[in-house]
Amino acid sequence: MMRRLDRETVDRIAAGEVVTRPARVVVELLENALDAGAERVEIEVAGDGTERIRVVDDGRGMSESEASMAVERHTTSKLPGGDLTDVDTLGFRGEALASIADVARLTLTTNDDGARGTRVRVDGDDVAVDSAGRGQGTTVEVADLFYNRPARKESLAAPATEFERISERVAAYALLRPEVAIVLEHDDRQVFATAGSGDPVDAALAVYGREVARESTTIDAETTLSVGDEATARIRGLLAYPSVTRAASDHVRLAVNGRPVSVPSLRRTVERGYGSLLPGDRYPIAALDVSLPPSAVDQNVHPTKETVALRAADDVAAALEDAVSDALETADLRRSAEVAMDLEAALDPVEASSALGDATFIGRFRDLYLLCEAGEELLVIDQHAAHERINYERLRDAVASSGVPSAALDPPVTKSLSPGEVAAVERHAAELERLGFDCDPFGGGMVRIRAVPAPLGRVADADALETAVSALRDGDDADRRDERLAELACHPSLKAGDDLSAEDAAALVDRLGACDQPFACPHGRPTVLALDEAHLAGGFDRHPRRG
Ligand code: ADP
Numbered sequence: 001m002m003r004r005l006d007r008e009t010v011d012r013i014a015a016g017e018v019v020t021r022p023a024r025v026v027v028e029l030l031e032n033a034l035d036a037g038a039e040r041v042e043i044e045v046a047g048d049g050t051e052r053i054r055v056v057d058d059g060r061g062m063s064e065s066e067a068s069m070a071v072e073r074h075t076t077s078k079l080p081g082g083d084l085t086d087v088d089t090l091g092f093r094g095e096a097l098a099s100i101a102d103v104a105r106l107t108l109t110t111n112d113d114g115a116r117g118t119r120v121r122v123d124g125d126d127v128a129v130d131s132a133g134r135g136q137g138t139t140v141e142v143a144d145l146f147y148n149r150p151a152r153k154e155s156l157a158a159p160a161t162e163f164e165r166i167s168e169r170v171a172a173y174a175l176l177r178p179e180v181a182i183v184l185e186h187d188d189r190q191v192f193a194t195a196g197s198g199d200p201v202d203a204a205l206a207v208y209g210r211e212v213a214r215e216s217t218t219i220d221a222e223t224t225l226s227v228g229d230e231a232t233a234r235i236r237g238l239l240a241y242p243s244v245t246r247a248a249s250d251h252v253r254l255a256v257n258g259r260p261v262s263v264p265s266l267r268r269t270v271e272r273g274y275g276s277l278l279p280g281d282r283y284p285i286a287a288l289d290v291s292l293p294p295s296a297v298d299q300n301v302h303p304t305k306e307t308v309a310l311r312a313a314d315d316v317a318a319a320l321e322d323a324v325s326d327a328l329e330t331a332d333l334r335r336s337a338e339v340a341m342d343l344e345a346a347l348d349p350v351e352a353s354s355a356l357g358d359a360t361f362i363g364r365f366r367d368l369y370l371l372c373e374a375g376e377e378l379l380v381i382d383q384h385a386a387h388e389r390i391n392y393e394r395l396r397d398a399v400a401s402s403g404v405p406s407a408a409l410d411p412p413v414t415k416s417l418s419p420g421e422v423a424a425v426e427r428h429a430a431e432l433e434r435l436g437f438d439c440d441p442f443g444g445g446m447v448r449i450r451a452v453p454a455p456l457g458r459v460a461d462a463d464a465l466e467t468a469v470s471a472l473r474d475g476d477d478a479d480r481r482d483e484r485l486a487e488l489a490c491h492p493s494l495k496a497g498d499d500l501s502a503e504d505a506a507a508l509v510d511r512l513g514a515c516d517q518p519f520a521c522p523h524g525r526p527t528v529l530a531l532d533e534a535h536l537a538g539g540f541d542r543h544p545r546r547g
């Protein structure tokens, strides 16, 4: 017999869709706390989260009548005009608390700064409302999650995995909302606690530790979008330098108007912003919030609001990529060399002002490192990495425009190539010439090479032709081409032990300074380390010279 389900049954079925696993409970409660204007939110989790989840906030709290309504379905205080288009809170569907209460025992203790607080207990169909002592704010405790949904409980992963999901979600809020102090505890052990200072680098220090914090910079950029009139996008947050990367892509976190969202295309946009600074198989660490006018966002496209639809998505992507690459370009990517001098390696942001422009070459160490004086710092430049960067940018520009200088091979070198490679040499003859090659196939898979690129008075070897040819064969894909050019840039680059006059060394430093991205080689490794005088002075127990 066909039967129409009553409203309540439909809602109960829906509850299972909202609350799929413990991490969702945590996210809903955390979002409620943030919506309530909390400055501090403590989250305690026992086991995999089905045992107990407790979220304590110091937000605005609720009155007795609000508290008893809050646990009913489709009650929300967040749509005053009933208009979905200008929601600026994280919640608005009014179903989280009710859905959680359907699948767990829920206790809500809250006070909106009244004389006394209220406690609401929901256990199955029983709802008990009492008064309770509590200062302003709200505590929600969720126990025995899925006690009445054995199949759901069965389907959960191992406790460590479920907690990992919780911790991952909480970390995203902690990094993207650095103005709120967020504390996460697991089985009475503190996992992390952010300071709530508003500085995302402080949040990164709490979540990731010192190395990442020290190698991070903040970003704050604004750009005009072509939606409606005068729409601007503001991009704010944290970027870790390419010196600290991760093997997986889930450390790029994005929020739209303060709500962490998962939009893979935007995540890839951030990766593109790092461009050639990133080693091929590594991913960056970033936490960026994109603020857009509410009219440019539809957050209602996904039941858990984890994804959003953006108007002018292409504009937003372009703005994001530019903001990331600009920030990495202007920020100083020099690594402060770790010096084993029993000094707290300073968390000081490295000054962006001291570029390579004022660096004076003072000597060489082990025929590999160029030492330069720059203001109060000693710079150590890896000549091979620096040369690769210079060659790479020259080759890249050459492919785009005029051509690189070349050096004649006398006598010419003959190489044997595969039929595919020979075909590519013929097809890309013009580009190869622009790259500095002079070569022609003369049958039987043989190619005569008369000249090779010489980007900086150095001469590539004949093998570079094969690298160039494969770069061009992959040329349809711009990213792949950059990778190949980076390999090609290696060919004529200085190696350790190569002779270099003081003049050449100084010229190399100048040329490096003129690069768009002087502080990393095209494979993403650093080119320059900086050691500031204070470190040395500290090591020698001296006070640094001033002025
Ligand atoms: P929504 O967040 O979509 O409105 P919820 O079911 O999550 O729906 O919450 C219902 C209502 O309960 C909210 O609109 C809010 O008024 C109130 N509320 C929930 N949690 C808190 C909290 N931590 N502090 C203050 N008010 C809260």
Ligand code: MG
Residues within 6 Å of the ligand: 028, 031, 032, 090, 091, 092, 094, 096, 097
């Ligand atoms: Mg909510």
